[in-house]
Amino acid sequence: MLKIIQVTDLHLTPPGIQHVGCDPRQRLDAAIASINAEHADADLVVITGDLAALGQATAYQQLRECLVELRLPFRLCLGNGDHRARFRAAFPDVPADESGFVQSTVQIDGQHLIFLDTLAADGSHSGELCDARLSWLKHRLDEIGAAPVLLFLHHPPFPIGIPLLDSLALKSPERLASVLAGRNIRHMFFGHLHRAIAGSWNGIPFSVLRSTVSQFSLRLGVDPAARCLEAPFYAIALVSPESVVVHFHDYTYEGPVFEYSPVPAVIVDDESIAYTFQQANAS
Template sequence: MLKIVQVTDLHLTPPGVQHIGCDPQKRLKAAIASINAEHSDAELVVFTGDLAALGQAAAYEQLRNCLAELKVPYRLCLGNGDHRTRFRSSFPGVMVDDNGFVQSTAEIGGHHLIFLDTLATDGNHWGELCDARLSWLRARLDEIGKAPILLFLHHPPFAVGIPLLDSLALRAPERLASVLVGKNIRHMFFGHLHRPIAGSWNGIPFSVLRSTVSQFALRLGADPAARSLEAPFYAVALISSDKVVVHFHDYTYDGPVLEYRPVPAVIADDEAIAYTFQQTSAS
């Protein structure tokens, strides 16, 4: 079974600078420590964009320092908080396409992974897949053929019911949809929304998860949007030929973990069995 960890929206800042009430570097280090301790058997960790909060070179230096501690191979995608040129200067070995976009592929465990660059060229916060990027994607899909594909990108191409976030989705989503028609896309992994969300788009299953820093509060239809300090997540995807299972892990939780005794397998006609079980469990 293929195990892939997704981490998103790190919003790293220069040293000593907080981001909406928390220290992004501390949160990322905690995520990496948790991955190393609990999921060092993962094949890959994918960071799906907004690596930096405002694209500063000092933030990418922080990222390099943190990633040096990660025991699992990783790939980096870009989001609207990133600066492509400064990122590439900080990570000169990163794979890019012929036009300099941070796009690449990998084949792991019989699956083809595609990593897209949806950072808008004009610096806006909404997502963009220009002709060049879509042409690259179309060529990769044609090469892959009917093999199963996992797609990673920052900006979702659909609305989720939170007006601000919907205004910052991927522009011209129908263009991406037309490229994906008929392809074996098993799952799409997004960032950007700072919410745990799952569903399907044009029949393709997807998942989104919380940021390692602050979140957007669940206020459907509300404008303006609101931030919250809900716990950060990373995701653990377990992938086999017949299923994709995505777990959301609250890696900063430090409360009790209680032993669990399964309830009786059969709800018996004799209610006394239930009371006996509940009294034993409570003691």
Template sequence: MTKIVHLSDIHMAPAGERVVGFDPAARLAAVVEAVNAEHADAALCIVSGDLADRGDEVSYRRLAPLLAGLVPPVRLMLGNHDRREPFRRVFPEAPDDGAGFVQEAIDLGALRLVLLDTLDEAAPSAGRLGSARLAWLEKALAARPDAATLVFLHHPPFPLGIDYFNAMLLEDGDRLEALLDRHPQVIHTAFGHVHFATCGRSGRRSFSATRGTCHPLHPLPAGLSARYVDRPPACDVILVDGGRVVVHPLEVAPADAVVARETADGDGGPGSITVFRPATS
């Protein structure tokens, strides 16, 4: 079984600045600590974009040492808030697909991960792949048709039933979905961008979105307003075993949030439970 940690939407800002009332550095630091404590054995940590809130070099330089503290190896992707030139100045080792896009295919034994660059710097929120990036993806998938494959991107390629995001999706999501349909080895897609956790199925593929580390959103199905809520930062832990994909949303819990602990007895019984304090609700 291969473990992958999926982070997204860090929205790093210069020191002393908050984003929608949240401290992005402190929240990322909490996630890094949790990943290192509980999931240091992950094969990879993928950060699927919106690394910096304004795509500025100062924020990328503030981000770099925090990400360097992760025990699992890290791969970075770009979102609509990012900018390629300042990003590459701070992360010169980032992949290049030959056309300047931050895209790569990673082989983990029998598993292949494909990381896409959906940033369209001319658009404020929507994403775009375009013909060149889609052609690169076609080749990346054709290279290992027998390898179970997960595709990561920043923007959802299809509507999620939330009006607020309908104008912020991947512009050519239909083309992407049609391409993936031609490659049945793609078993799962994972993305960020929406700031809430969701999952489901699109055609033959499952999908998941991680809530992200910075400002969580409480989705409303109708209307064009968003409500950001005071909840802990989060990431996803993705477990892949052949054609099986299991996604565990991980919400960082401070030590004082633990109200009880149960130790199982190994045969499915209740085991032993220790209650530390009453829950507040």
């Protein structure tokens, strides 16, 4: 069983600068502490882009400091909030392809993980996979052949029903669809949307999770978009030969937790006993 942690959209800022009403550094520190405490057996942590809010070098320095505390191996993807050159200057050992894009692969437990770089050359908030990046992907998929692939990238290549976010999706999605057609892609993991969403695209299952900072409100079909401070998540993906299971973890939750045992069938069968049982367990 492969266990992968996904964290996304850190939006780190220079020290002391908040982002939409919260401290990105504090939120990431809390996520890393939670991962170390609860999921130290994971194989890998993947952070799927928008590492920085506006790509400053000091934000990447923040990230370096945070990741020192993480007790697991990690991979980093870039998003539209990132600046590739400043990121690579801060993380010179992070793997990149022959063109300098932050793209790489790793094989763990029979699964091939591919990490893509969708940061647009013109710095726009929409995603981009240019000829060089798509060619790199095609060659990696050719090498992998029929083996299963898990794909990590920041920008989803499809609309999700929130107009602003749909305008900022991956450009020319049909080109990515063409490269992925007929391949054994088991799951796609995205960032960018600051919401928990699951579904499929051209038959490929996908999941997206909340940011460690602010979220986009669920305003389907409505402009303008709005941000909110729904709780941050990270995700835990459990990957076996038969299944990919993605849990979303509300890691800052501090409310009550109740031990639970299933209600015996005899109580459900007898309505009078069921009533008495509910009264006894109401609080």
